[in-house]
Amino acid sequence: MKAFSSNVIFDFNRSVKPLAFVSFLLISLSVNAKIWLPSILSDHMVLQQNSNVTIWGWTTQTAETISISTSWSDSVYTTKAYQGKWALSIPTPEAGGPFNISIKGHETITLKDILIGEVWFCSGQSNMEWSPLKGLDNAENEIKAADYPKIRFFSVRKKKAEYKQDDAEGLWELCTPETMKDFSSVAYFFGRELNTKLDIPIGLINSSWGGTPVEVWMEKQTVASNSDLKKAAQQIKDYVWWPNDPGVTYNSMVYPFLNFTIAGTIWYQGESNRDIADSYYKSFPLLIETWRDAWKKDFPFYFVQIAPFKYGDSKTNREAAFVRDAQLNTLKTVSNTGMAVTNDIGDPTNIHPTNKQDVGKRLALWALAKTYGVKGIDYSGPLYSDYEIYGNKILVSFDHVEKLMTKQRHISCFEIAGEDKVFYPAKAKIKGNKVHVWAKEVPNPVAVRFGFTNEALPSLFDESGLPASAFRTDNW
Secondary structure, three states: OOOOOOOOOOOOOOOOOHHHHHHHHHHHHHHHOOEEOOOOOOOOOEEEOOOEEEEEEEEOOOOOEEEEEEOOOOOEEEEEOEOOEEEEEEEOOOOEEEEEEEEEOOOEEEEEEEEEEEEEEEEEOHHHHOOHHHOOOOHHHHHHOOOEEEEEEEEOOOOOOOOOOOOOOOOEEEEOHHHHOOOOHHHHHHHHHHHHHHOOOEEEEEEEOOOOOHHHHOOHHHHHOOHHHHHHHOOOOOOOOOOOOOOHHHHHHOHHHOOOOOOEEEEEOOHHHHHHHHHHHHHHHHHHHHHHHHHOOOOOEEEEOOOOOOOOOOOOOOHHHHHHHHHHHHHHHOOOEEEEOOOOOOEOOEOOOOOHHHHHHHHHHHHHHHHOOOOOOOOOOOEEEEEEEEOOEEEEEEEOOOOEEOOOOOOOOEEEEOOOOOEEEOEEEEEOOEEEEEOOOOOOOOEEEEOOOOOOOOOOEEOOOOEOOOEEOOOO
């Protein structure tokens, strides 16, 4: 900040007396003095209900007293800036609004049209980033119908940084046809389902970047301190369109929001880690753990199991299958998580399937049932639980199902292997909540896999129509 013009040259002996100069300097500093906020704190924002939320910012007055008042309370909250930085924790009521917030120091900032509701951080790569204009079933009608003033969008500008950033570029906007068409389709349909079913305001922060591996969304030191992850990160392919260095989007697109209270996270990523899928068994759970530590909250983390796709550069046709298996393993080992299975709504010829409606809805089913306690919701399709060998057959059991069903004449995508670890296509038959699997080439089976190729389109569901996740019983 310049207190006065650099074109003015002062000669204390001739041009101005010292007292006059001091007065001029104080006036200049006063004119240029400023209080400012991060971009996430602005008009039209949504704050998390029934929480202690942080309002923070900066001032040019290093030790200034800052007071905050809100239109939902008679209380006034006060703090003193330290080296130009200040922060206050204030309680929020139940969902409602609109409200105003007044921030006073040497000047006053008034934030208007604020809603209190549920805030979700939405992140990942291109299938989270993908907007209706880029490809969506029934896009024209969906865009026209997107008039939900109690849903608010915040789109984080894509940026990488070597060091942690205090702020990120973005703007809160009301959900309208004009704003929805450029926003994340998955996040929108997730938010619309919550808004419709819960009848409360929903805030959606879209911080995603197509093509990015999971490592860029983790703190650099987290990757560097784990020898396996560090080695895997060095194998990530380098592309000009997106970053691949650990930490560079965490610094610029996650870290700036750690003071902002959220209800939870939805995540759609994994395709870019298929070439180092073994490391995803560690890196993905670690991402969840470190984000929760950073936010200081054990929030729900709901994610999408990547959809089928025929990758042109595949060497084994199983790379993505191992990513899906790592995601299933994360669901089973990391608490307060949920997984939306998409193997029935993918498109092996399109890495960006256009049915984003069901993806968002399936994520919302987890949130409605597990986070918001809505009763009577079938939120998960069948999940492999156990198996037993019975003669030349393997009998597979499932959780989250009373009765299995298929939408095809025959159940596809099962494979079976013996001690030689060679898998053969298998026949399968449903019996209650179990599937009996066998193949004539394998008289003594020891392992079974389901949907375990890159582009597998299996057909196994529960009675509500939610698909079974791909799985394997081996650890080969």
